[in-house]
Amino acid sequence: MHQINQHARLIKQALMLAGFTVGLSGSVMAQQVKYTVGNNSWNADSLGNHRAVVSFNGNGKVARVIIPWRRRDEHPELKRIIIQDAQTKQKITNVKTGTLNREQGDIYFEPVSGKGNYYIYYLPAKSGGNPNYPQDAYLAPEQTADNSWLQVAAAPVKPNAMLKELEAIDTFNTFYPMEVIATAAEKQQLLLKHPGAGYMIFPEDRQFPVKMTDDLPQRWIQQGPSQAFAGQADKGEYYAFQLGVYARKDLKDIRLSFTDLKTADGKTIPAALLNCINTTGTTYDAQPFTASLQVGAGKIQSIWCGIDVPAAAVAGVYKGIVTIQPAGMPAMPVRITLTVTGKTAVNGGFNEPWKQTRLKWLNSTLAQDNAVIAPYTPLEMKDSVISLLGRKVGINKAGFPAQIQTFFTQEMTSLSANARNILTEPVHFHFVDAATGKDLNWDNKGWQVTAKDGGKISWKAINTTTGLQMEINASLEFDGFMDYTVKVTALDDVTLKDVALHLPMEKSAARYMMGLNQKGGVRPEQIDWKWDVKTKNQDGAWIGDVNAGLQFTLRDEHYVRPLNTNFYLQKPLQLPVSWGNGTKGGITVGEKGKAILVNSYSGERTIRRGEVLYFNFHLIITPFHTINTDFQWSTRFYHKYDNLDTIKATGATVVNIHHGNEINPWINYPFIEWKKMKDYIDGAHQKGLKVKIYNTVRELSNHAWETFPLRSLGHEVYSPGKGGGFSWLQEHVGKDYIAAWFVPEFKDAAIINSGMNRWHNYYVEGMNWLVQQVGIDGIYLDDVAFDRITMKRIKRVLTQDGHPGIIDLHSANQYNKSDGFINSAMLYMEHFPYLNRLWFGEYFDYEQNSPDFFLTEVSGIPFGLMGEMLQDGGNQWRGMVYGMTSRMPWSDNADPRPIWKVWDDFGMQGVKMIGYWVDNNPVKTSDPLVPATVYKKDGAVLVSLASWAKEDTGIKLNIDWKALGIDPAKAVITAPDIRNFQKGQVFAKDATIPVSKNKGWLLIIK
Template sequence: MVSFSLMVARPIRRGMRLARLRPIVAALALGVAMLPPCASAQDEKIATTVEQWDRYALGNHRYAVDVAASAPAVQVTIPWRLRDRAIGEHKIIVTDAAGKPVANVLRRHVDQSTATLVFEPTQGAGRYFIYFQPYTQTGSRNYPKLAYQPWQDTATPTWSARIGATSPAKLQALPRAKVAGYEAVDPFDAYTDMERIATPAEIARVLHGAQQAAFLLFGEDRAHPVRMFDQLPQRWAARGPGKPLHLGADRGEFLSFQLGLWTPNRALNDVRIELASLQGANGARIDTSKLHRFALGGTDYQGQPFSQRHDVAQGRIDPLWLGLDIPADAKPGRYRGTAIVSTAAGSARLPIEIDVGVAKIAAHGDDQPQNLTRLHWLDSTLYQDDSVVAPYTPVQVQGDVLSILGRHVRIGADGLPAAIDSEFTPRMTSIGNTPRALLAAPMQLVVEGGGKADVATVTASPKFETLGPARVRWNAASQVGPLQQDVQGELEADGSLHYRIALKATQATTLRDIRLEIPFAADGARYMVGLGRPGDETTDRFDWKWDVQKNQDGAWIGDVNAGLEFRLRDDRYERPLNTNFYHDKPLKMPLSWDNGGKGGICMARTGDRYDVIAFSGPRTMQAGETLHYDIELRITPFKTINPQRHFSQRFFHKYAPLDEITGAGATVVNIHHATPINPWINYPFLEPAKMKAYIDAAHARGMKVKIYNTIRELSDHAPEVPVLESLGSEIISPGKGGGWSWLQEHFDGDYIPAWHVPEIRDAAIINSGASRWNNYYIEGMDWLARNVGIDGLYLDDVAFDRVTMKRVRKALAAHRPDPLIDLHSANQYNDRDGWNSSALLYMEQMPYLDRLWFGEYFDYQKTSPAYWLTEISGIPYGLMGEMLQDGGNPWRGMVFGMTNRMPWTGGDPRRLWKAWDAFGIDQAEMIGWWAPDAPVKTGRKDVLATVYQRQGRAMIAIASWAPQATSVPLQIDWKALGIDPAKATITAAAIAGFQPARTFKRDEAIPLEPGKGWLLVVQ
């Protein structure tokens, strides 16, 4: 039996689209010699065929074999060395050169190493193809489910008898077809040489030569990332362990490489890595003190250094990825050193040689992601600071009062908020100087022991520390009955309050309850979102309990110009997955608040208070036991709304020729993934020249360009994917695998399959959203803004937190004037997403957003004005938005300043845009129906009017939520409008699909159909 090796010709750039690959594919196919079975073990090449066969019917892989002469049957042995452990169960298809299947196929032997087949050469002498791993697809096109087809015996009894199928001697005597070569449907799907397994005999030889070793160590360069974590590649078996690793790098380059650790006989604990200085000629050296040991730690997404114990299970192959900056002033030449990997079971040494070239590369080689030069981004702290982000102002400390943009917080002696107020005006377009109190009394954490509530005795009053212009911290300590209460609080310039509260038992004690009391001022507790309630007006009584099936740990309560979000957590909190994947990584129930299902929240209105009480119920604490009652608070609004800016920026949400976009009247274009300049989901780095050319042309037309890029999932085309997979569940969320064929064939199975684009075969995996990939993301945003000129981001549901969002904002603002970030969300209020509110899910990111697009599956027809206000519009949080599902409701949308977005179906906003321009809406002040001083009212809660006021004229948007046709007289404050009623006209311009032309008398009732309205101009 002949042994073959596979040398894979990788595409020049992994991000190339299939259409662009075809000329390269053709060249590869024509230039590859189809090899006879006696070929050298190092000579077999990948031949990516010119024709693109039907992968759905035949699979992604095949071998070409040549039959020399006609015969009833021929035999062929294929040295495929497959990583697929179940290959013996899978279907194998033989076809002739024209693609016609051969029915008479006999499997003599099939295992991972080889397959020996007998088949009937139906077309006589010539080329035949042997396809393996064909699959059947079910599920949706974007979330496919693939099953590999089982083997079926299609050989006829007559043919089997004719060739002596039951006689091994007769089969052995059959003429042999020659293996010409392995072919993949395209280069990206091809198995690499790191995915060709060593045979059992080769493995035995490796182990025989290292019987005393605790583990075996193999060096590997970045061009050959480890792809199998429990099977030895033939490449390593042929080379053997401990051989010198030869690397090459340019001066100034970030060089990444692997130390492959194999533990065939035992588990390893606490792996450590050392690399002494690399020595060159004439005393030259490369300092290795800042070696990146990615598996052993680094810098987390919050900017904190961390180290972690690294263990390796028995039988695993563990690629320990390392990274080293080659100094820009390094002397060219060869540098030598030794890597030492040590564990409690023993150690191993590996010589390393690096040839440093004469060339000098810029920016660590970051412009060449295919070389894995960007791995140092994983440990980046870029924009991890406490500088102020516009429009926010530095946190001011005056005694116990902390002041930020439009809001004030007075800290009580126990460290908790004693008072919170807002100076945002009800119109939400400005900040006044009349504070509105959110609280009726101080917040307090109450400990209830033997029948009474203990009052905190302060032992250390708050001491304030300014960490930077945008953040202030304080600590306070109290004794609450038998518990010691330590409070660490922080306020940030955007209105986020973070509390880390530790309650430690000084003695064994039994408690009836530990609870947080938030006494909202009743007049401000008008609306509520969260805890399983869609946005609506608050109720007089509401009760809620913890439930892991629901992504719920808090709520927002307030009014348009004054509100407070609260979240209840502990020191174990991890951000759950979202957008269809909540149940794959649900909320960790906080041990303190949940207390084994005893905790919950009750709300009640009493007089001038609206009390929110988060209780945790009875429990026993041992002496020295500590519970963490952490609280996240956010004071809204975060900023004023800016209708003028909102109406002047009109979005075109599709990649299209720029002349088409400008012709539609749009000023901002969002570039989705799966487009020529941004093909791969959440990896927008592989077509930078195309992207820059498009953006430059848009800028020349006065337009802005934003791109789709988030962390929620990652394309399989990202060059760093093998590195991320090697880090376990830190970055790639663990799961049951499955999904698109590339994932099943090239991953080890511990992942969650995500979005798939069949046209370009882009398959994504789910990321954790709270990992070092966030650091990479920030560096990527900075790189794109600096080198490509993107004006902002379009975020389609996000998995990352406010820390990352704040860094994104800083990265864009550092390089682009007036950057824009808009967030789209599908309605998260469903079982898959844990019955969460999109507004609440993303409230922590809202301080750094410019616009919302909420979104698919939102109901614009059967929901209340309160729902629109709190769940969709963004206005109580300082944002404005747009509609999506079925085009939204244009009449109701206008009372919130919302339209749908070009060129999505269901509604065309261009007619409304023209009406805006005719009026000059971008020069008007928006006075919403929610403002007490709105100059136009209807006198009804189910018919609302919003005014857009200019000098001497006003546009009035009216919309009905009444269940039947109705009419309302307008209550107009003519003086406030600045219009003489005796001379006033009220007209409705004709807007196709929206309203007919009509003139109304000054006192005439306005007729309204259910769910519709008017756009009137008064002047």
């Protein structure tokens, strides 16, 4: 409601600014066309979002009205006209049209009730397809008039009906004022009135974002071009305004420059505090951002500028100049007059986003420091070995890893003093001479540290061989992420049979694998993979064991993060020029000597003198940290906006607020109903509950106040696409976008984000604002589209000042055609160091996949995480082998509360989890298809076993009583009674325990 009222206020102001008289109801009581809103007084789903209200005062059976509707949509003649009697809402069938174009419509109809009002709906659409991915289609014209009436209507009739008003279904759908087009005659008159200039400037208030790029708005015809702008701002406010540019000729490389703003008595706002988001700024990874701004002839470009008014500024009138300079054309200065009030803006004005104050956030560097994030420890370097939490990396003379070690126990609950080697020999390249078939010998002069702090150590090395130079710039971060930029420059023409990177891994550290067309599980004996970026979002793999592994990915300097989650095919990977080498590159994985060799080859090629190739790669060392089992047992998510007392009664401890409800209605834009959200969170905290919210950047609600400023940035924030989707998008965004998730109840239509861009800076600032102003305890991520840089920044702002900063990640199974056949865990592994829990997820098959699939793709355990199950409630017996349940209240099929009760009754806090994958697990079964996991404490153990056998079976327990610390003579094996899980009973120590297909047991031994 707050946003609707705000829109109404803006519309009213727009009408008044245009010279109209506005009544209390928002209607216009004056000249020209009236623009009003209908307060949802008709069914937009069948009639569309717009109508003309027409008054007929004549006689006869034919009414004729000419509607100057000034439409921005193309081909009005191809869209249906629906007419209703305003009094009865009866549809009028006797209708015909004359000329229909974008400027006006000539319409005839039978006034069935005689004199009075009639409604003419001119954009009716029908929704089709998936309700959450609708494809609204505008209805084609239909012939419903009978011949007798058409004969009457054929006689000449002068217009005898009058347009009273053009009405939108609500304020959010109105076209007024920025989408009411100028007529061709008005445009021609404007051009004649202002001859000679290659472009015109239309300064525009921030309250009226420019929305059209192909049509001049009527508002600009009325106001005319100008080289002056005046505004008012509070002290400490970021004041945004627009310079609308209409190009008569092609404009290239538009640049802006600013002077100081000064008062008459010499007070100054320095030019450095003025900026243009379209041309300069700071990237998401803290690099300088510049963009070359072009405007084609006949096009319109909104240039958004901002004045960062100092909080210490003295009230007064400040004046200065912003100069627009297209390449090769005359510069045009615009005089800026800014009145700074004596009032200080609250929180920099960020609490009022409709003022576009948050555009400042696009260039934020918040949380870009490299501070170590808990539970990680600062990097330590001794000689050529770098130590980090649970891992060590030795660097050889060439600058590559000589050895990678982990120190995690198999149980993953603690660290060990004993090292586990991942490599059998150093990581290395092979450059094979085409003439001799032999490796080129490289001269390694050693490596030098280029930067060093607790969070990141960087180094460089230069290696040379006959005709080639290899320049290495590498780094290792505190979470185990290694980045290698390998620049190979040809000093002479060199012909090579192959260039290959070898990762020689210990066999015991290469037990499992996912990636390269492989679902997670036991590593196949041989992999032979080729690049296929058009259909496969694959550029590497994870290979490892539970407590030791590597993810590797291959890149070049042109890498751009692709789209994911249903949209990969619309923006796939770019084939690395180096690694792909046309169709010659690929990867093989298989046994070679003592190693499992990962051979990333690129094939034969000739590198010409001066040519440069980048053989870049990433390595991520897993696991990241020990698993936090106590967090798993005590932190219980309730994934629904609900009554707090209801939630508390379930035993849940954390509420996840999805989008699409009254306190978080708009996807990835939780800033409109934030006061309601804060009230809810405050109430939750009083009851001992924490609250997390849905918020990510894969797509962005059309309700975002910054929608059109972001559109002015071209494809930086929004991906190019074919458009379509929900009617609002088609009517207001127009074209060149990808329609994303839609919530019918709120008519919330999202647009796909383009990938890595400055919106991530806004996202970090927004998250900080939500922590500080609203009190969120963390976020729920749903198939994210940002990289680890943004994730680290998010974790920092979420956990600052002692906030819990809980993050859980949900993914729908990405291993399908639309997502490019990538494993969810593979896709998001770079984020795993900062997550508290996984929820994998929709379309994950918990019935037909192996225990190894559960372990690697679902559980998170090989990475130091634990998870929950989603699809159809999961398999609760199999889930408990990995410490997983379903999530409240997501599935009626698998209520987790009975298992939660077992946890509480047994006392899970402080238990040691010993999975079936641990060599010395003290409880094993007689059937390898019925694995057992032990949860051990003094004097008692909880044993979870589950069956992957094809039929019902029976098993016996093989128990190491000494390891359990339990006297077998006194031991009792009890299956507690668990609702919808198992019936209570007692088993003898040597009993054959029946296990139903796909089910299992929870047994307590004490």
